[in-house]
Amino acid sequence: VVHERGFGGASVRDIVQAAGVPQGSFTNHFASKEAFGLEVIELYYEQARQMMAATLEDRSRSPLERLRAYVDASGCRAGTAARAGCLLGNFTMEAANSEAIRTRLAEIFAETRVVIAECLSEGMAAGEIDPTLDAEEVAGFIVASLQGATALGKVEIGAAPIDRFKHVLFGQVLRPAATG
Amino acid sequence: VVHERGFGGASVRDIVQAAGVPQGSFTNHFASKEAFGLEVIELYYEQARQMMAATLEDRSRSPLERLRAYVDASGCRAGTAARAGCLLGNFTMEAANSEAIRTRLAEIFAETRVVIAECLSEGMAAGEIDPTLDAEEVAGFIVASLQGATALGKVEIGAAPIDRFKHVLFGQVLRPAATG
Numbered sequence: 389v390v391h392e393r394g395f396g397g398a399s400v401r402d403i404v405q406a407a408g409v410p411q412g413s414f415t416n417h418f419a420s421k422e423a424f425g426l427e428v429i430e431l432y433y434e435q436a437r438q439m440m441a442a443t444l445e446d447r448s449r450s451p452l453e454r455l456r457a458y459v460d461a462s463g464c465r466a467g468t469a470a471r472a473g474c475l476l477g478n479f480t481m482e483a484a485n486s487e488a489i490r491t492r493l494a495e496i497f498a499e500t501r502v503v504i505a506e507c508l509s510e511g512m513a514a515g516e517i518d519p520t521l522d523a524e525e526v527a528g529f530i531v532a533s534l535q536g537a538t539a540l541g542k543v544e545i546g547a548a549p550i551d552r553f554k555h556v557l558f559g560q561v562l563r564p565a566a567t568g
Numbered sequence: 569v570v571h572e573r574g575f576g577g578a579s580v581r582d583i584v585q586a587a588g589v590p591q592g593s594f595t596n597h598f599a600s601k602e603a604f605g606l607e608v609i610e611l612y613y614e615q616a617r618q619m620m621a622a623t624l625e626d627r628s629r630s631p632l633e634r635l636r637a638y639v640d641a642s643g644c645r646a647g648t649a650a651r652a653g654c655l656l657g658n659f660t661m662e663a664a665n666s667e668a669i670r671t672r673l674a675e676i677f678a679e680t681r682v683v684i685a686e687c688l689s690e691g692m693a694a695g696e697i698d699p700t701l702d703a704e705e706v707a708g709f710i711v712a713s714l715q716g717a718t719a720l721g722k723v724e725i726g727a728a729p730i731d732r733f734k735h736v737l738f739g740q741v742l743r744p745a746a747t748g
Contacts (some may be wrong), residue, residue, distance in 0.1 A: 392665075393576060393665060394574060394576045394577070394665075395576075395577075396573060396574040396575075396576040396577020396578075397574070397575075397576020397577065397665060398576075477719060480719045480720070480722060480723055485572075485573060485574075485577060490722075490723055490725075493723045494723045494724055497720060497723060497724070518740075521740075522735075525732050525735060525736070526732075526736060528720075528728070528729065528732045529713075529732045529733055529735075529736045531716075531720065532713065532716040532717045532719070532720040532729045532732065532733065533709075533712065533713040533716045533717075533733070534716065535715075535716040535719050535720060536711075536712040536713045536714065536715040536716025536717065536719065537712045537713075537716065539657060539660045539712070539715050539716065539719065540660070540677060540708075540711065540712040540715060542660060542670075543660050543670055543673045543674045543677060544674055544677070545670075548708070549708065549712045552705050552706075552708040552709045552712065553709055553712065553713070555702075555705055555709075556705070556706060556709045556741055560698075560701070560740060560741045560743070561736055561740045561741060563740070
């Protein structure tokens with residue numbers, strides 16, 4: 389419900405109705421709607437973390453292959469969520485409403501940047517990726533642009549924004565020296 | 569109110585309270601909250617359109633200078649809105665809830681892509697921008713990535729995401745041949 393309607397758009401009544409539980413169950417389990425939102429974020433991030441381990445950190449593949457797998461999997465996650473987009477992105481849009489949620493999202497995006505930057509650095513060392521790049525900066529660019537492409541995918545209903553991002557990222561930004 | 573809380577998070581009660589008018593005024597003027605949302609989008613887009621005319625379409629400057637001015641102004645717009653981010657981005661996150669809003673946003677983003685692509689094409693013709701690029705594709709990439717950088721700016725509270733995007737866009741993607 390939160391994923392489809394956005395955190396602000398999903399009322400506690402909608403949430404308990406979809407769960408088929410009385411409203412009292414919600415107030416028994418969560419101190420506030422904000423506390424509930426933070427738990428939703430953790431559940432979603434756990435899944436994202438597993439996907440990152442299976443792609444960015446799968447050292448049986450080359451760094452550039454891992455990055456491609458990560459971007460594909462991110463697009464796929466956005467796709468299976470149909471028109472819902474990225475749950476973290478949905479929360480991001482409402483970050484102004486809760487300092488606790490904003491802080492947690494900032495941590496999650498920072499951790500994601502670190503994992504991507506590590507993969508980029510390995511690709512630069514391996515000669516697969518332009519070695520003059522600033523890995524931290526490009527990692528931050530990837531995190532933000534994936535969010536943007538996922539958001540536009542909600543509006544265009546399709547993979548076109550992610551495909552454009554992939555072409556530009558792998559064709560222009562990373563300019564692979566060896567694998568072309 | 570819509571800009572700060574998101575469309576779903578802003579109740580009609582919040583909106584009329586902020587406007588200092590009775591709830592009846594809202595129902596007299598707007599057939600639905602969706603109709604109100606569509607009017608908010610038009611107002612905001614009108615401002616964005618003026619900004620695009622003053623930057624992307626200001627032919628007293630070179631195409632690359634116009635693009636830089638556009639990206640700077642976009643970051644600035646996101647900044648003056650403080651932590652609210654891009655209003656269209658906020659609506660994007662809730663596009664799944666209204667087909668009318670989704671359709672209008674898709675049109676607006678498509679129109680924006682056309683204006684950016686025209687500027688890119690002029691820069692490619694002038695030798696300022698890598699002439700092998702697909703202007704339409706890169707324009708779509710710029711629209712989406714600006715949305716993503718603005719969204720992340722809400723979480724990081726700062727210009728860092730926009731700055732990363734600028735460095736990657738102008739340093740890597742457009743790879744200016746002449747102006748380096």
